[in-house]
Amino acid sequence: MYGGGYIFEETKNGSPENEDSRKLEIFEARIAAGEKIEPTDWMPAEYRKQLIRMIEQHAHSEIIGALPEGTWITRAPGFRRKLALMAKVQDEVGHAQLLYSAAETLGKTREDMINDLITGKSKYSNVFNYPAVTWADTAIIAWLIDAGAIINQVANSKGSYGPYCRALERICVEESFHLKYGHDNVVFLATGTPKQREMVQDALNRWWPPIMHFFGPSDKISVHTETLMRWKVKMASNDDMRQKFLDMYVPKIWELGLTIPDPLLKKNEETGQWEYTEPDWQEFKRVINGDGPCNKERLAVRRRAEEKGEWVRLALLRSEEKYTVPLS
Amino acid sequence: MSIKSLDPRITRENLPEEPDSKPLENIHHWQTYEVFHQTKKGDRHIHVGSLHAPNQEMAVILAKEQYSRRDKCVNLWVVKTADIFSSGYENEDIFETTPEKTYREAGGYKVMDKINKFKKERKQQSN
Numbered sequence: 001m002y003g004g005g006y007i008f009e010e011t012k013n014g015s016p017e018n019e020d021s022r023k024l025e026i027f028e029a030r031i032a033a034g035e036k037i038e039p040t041d042w043m044p045a046e047y048r049k050q051l052i053r054m055i056e057q058h059a060h061s062e063i064i065g066a067l068p069e070g071t072w073i074t075r076a077p078g079f080r081r082k083l084a085l086m087a088k089v090q091d092e093v094g095h096a097q098l099l100y101s102a103a104e105t106l107g108k109t110r111e112d113m114i115n116d117l118i119t120g121k122s123k124y125s126n127v128f129n130y131p132a133v134t135w136a137d138t139a140i141i142a143w144l145i146d147a148g149a150i151i152n153q154v155a156n157s158k159g160s161y162g163p164y165c166r167a168l169e170r171i172c173v174e175e176s177f178h179l180k181y182g183h184d185n186v187v188f189l190a191t192g193t194p195k196q197r198e199m200v201q202d203a204l205n206r207w208w209p210p211i212m213h214f215f216g217p218s219d220k221i222s223v224h225t226e227t228l229m230r231w232k233v234k235m236a237s238n239d240d241m242r243q244k245f246l247d248m249y250v251p252k253i254w255e256l257g258l259t260i261p262d263p264l265l266k267k268n269e270e271t272g273q274w275e276y277t278e279p280d281w282q283e284f285k286r287v288i289n290g291d292g293p294c295n296k297e298r299l300a301v302r303r304r305a306e307e308k309g310e311w312v313r314l315a316l317l318r319s320e321e322k323y324t325v326p327l328s
Numbered sequence: 329m330s331i332k333s334l335d336p337r338i339t340r341e342n343l344p345e346e347p348d349s350k351p352l353e354n355i356h357h358w359q360t361y362e363v364f365h366q367t368k369k370g371d372r373h374i375h376v377g378s379l380h381a382p383n384q385e386m387a388v389i390l391a392k393e394q395y396s397r398r399d400k401c402v403n404l405w406v407v408k409t410a411d412i413f414s415s416g417y418e419n420e421d422i423f424e425t426t427p428e429k430t431y432r433e434a435g436g437y438k439v440m441d442k443i444n445k446f447k448k449e450r451k452q453q454s455n
Contacts, residue, residue, distance in 0.1 A: 038417060071335040087397075094394055101360075101378050110380060115351045131334050170377070174398065297331050300343040306352055313356050316382040 019044045031232050036162035039105035047231050052106045053122075054233065055164055059099035060117045060124035064298050066092040068132040069141055077135060084181050088142065091174045098170060102163040118303045126284060127210040129292030136189055136196075136203035142182025144207065147249055148214045150175050151241050160232035183252075190256040197257075204253070205261045212262075212279040215242040246274040361387040362412060363395050364405040373405050381406070 023042050030037070037043055066089045073089065076082035100110045116122040127145055132138050150172060157168035189200035216238040219225055228234040246265075253260060264277045287295070330342040358380040364373035376395045381387035387406040396404065415422065430436030 040414075041417060071333075071338075074337070090393075090397065094397070097379065097394060098377060104360075109357060111352075111357060119349050119351050120347070133334065167377070296345065296347050297333055297338065297343070299347050300331055301338055301341075303348060303352075304341055304343060313358075313382070316386055317356055317358075 028230065031160045031230070035160075036165060037160050038162045044231075046227075047233065048106050050228060050233055051161055051164065052103055052108050055099055055103040055106075056108065056113050056116070057123055057125075059096045059103060059113065060122055061128065062092045062096035062099060063117075064124045064128045064302065065145075066096075067298055067301060068128055068130070068294075069138045071132055072135055072138045075135070081185070085138065088178050088181060091178065095167075095171045095174070098167040099164075102161075102167045105163045114306065118299055118306065120290065120299060123288060125214070126288045126292070127207075127214055128298060129287050129295045130206070130210050131294050133206065134199055134203060136186075136199040137206065139182055139185035139189060139200065140203045140207045142178055143186050144182070144211055144249060145214065146175055146178040146182055148211065148241075148245050150179060151244050151248075152215070152236075155235040155241065158232075159235050187256065190258060201258055204258055208261050209279060209283070211245075212242070212276065213281075213284045215239075215245070217281050217284070243274055246276070250274070356382075358382050360409040361391070361406040362409050363387075363391040364407070365391075365395055365401050366403040366405075367400050369402050373403070378409060 024044060027037070027042060027044065027047075037047075069085060069092075070089045073082060073085050076085050100113060103113060104110055113122065117124065127141075132141060153168050153172055153175065157165050157172060159165055186200060189196040218239050219237050225234060246267075250260065250265070250267075262277050264275060267274050286292070290296075329345045331338065331345055333339045359382075360378050361381050361384075362378050363376050365376050366373045379387065379390050379394055381390050384406060388404055391404050391406055392401075395401070
């Protein structure tokens, strides 16, 4: 799973005008021809910088995204669901590793990325700053958050950077299990007892605003975003991805007799576009900057895990030191 | 005060409510290994990705978790990334030889037209 929308900040001196125009021309022609850029190829500094930032945030989202669902492993209803949830959480952590490796090929070490995560310097998907209050929340996350992630990741897997595309292809295959598993859980609750239906409706009510935030605010079209689109770093607009998500999943939610907590949500048959209440972007900003219900917990847990694992990493590093029999 | 979580395991950790902002110390950079897996005995090994490990044995153990937790796998190879010597894309032109190489491909040799023509002529002569 992953945190949706693209949020790019223009970096200082990031303008491609500072680049060697001949190399830039070849680079852009290769991308236009559908070729993949590989780690040892020449690339503009801005391309490298934005990719590191994007892939790193994606990796952090996977590793932090494992936490809200991981909360429910010990209390999963039944052995099969427990096995499935463990497998899903393990997949998410595995995805983080694949993505850290892809980002590393651009020149930032995994350790530096993890450090930037736990000191709050790098961001991760905002949705994981919300808690999974009941078992039904994990069902909604696994179905709808992963559905949103797939839309984003399928788009990104057609991007221009080889290592990222290859990691995403592998990830997308595994995500399809997450999506089916999540849908199965939601259907089970929605077709169950009144209490189960109430649980899943409550979870949907809680998660709808974060889901609408998931793809990020409408993109500002600037020269900078146009450059990133030409370089196939940014592959779709945030609004287009949100529309695609609504198109695919609102009917599936409605067919279960669940209510989406937005009275304005409807498809405009003339334009083919979904209309909805504008998500609260102030809240989005507030939470992404640290003031959400779980931000502190997520980072504290991650830091504690790193600290607790240190002795294991040290022991493994020195494993070549062999026991020797005393001399006398 | 410590963090009260929905997850009792996290509450029991007594995590500080105000997060520590210090960077981690004693970071140990493990080496990277390239991983190759074989899905069936007799098949060739295929490169599937890379990982970090402190030594070869751990690289195999971690490769099992990372690359064979779902699909069938009968064997894994790990190679230190640093031990791989690559031809490099900047030297891609070393693979360019003659503009066309049909002379060394099976499809470059088409004889049926000639055989058919030859047979037809022979038949006409004998008639």
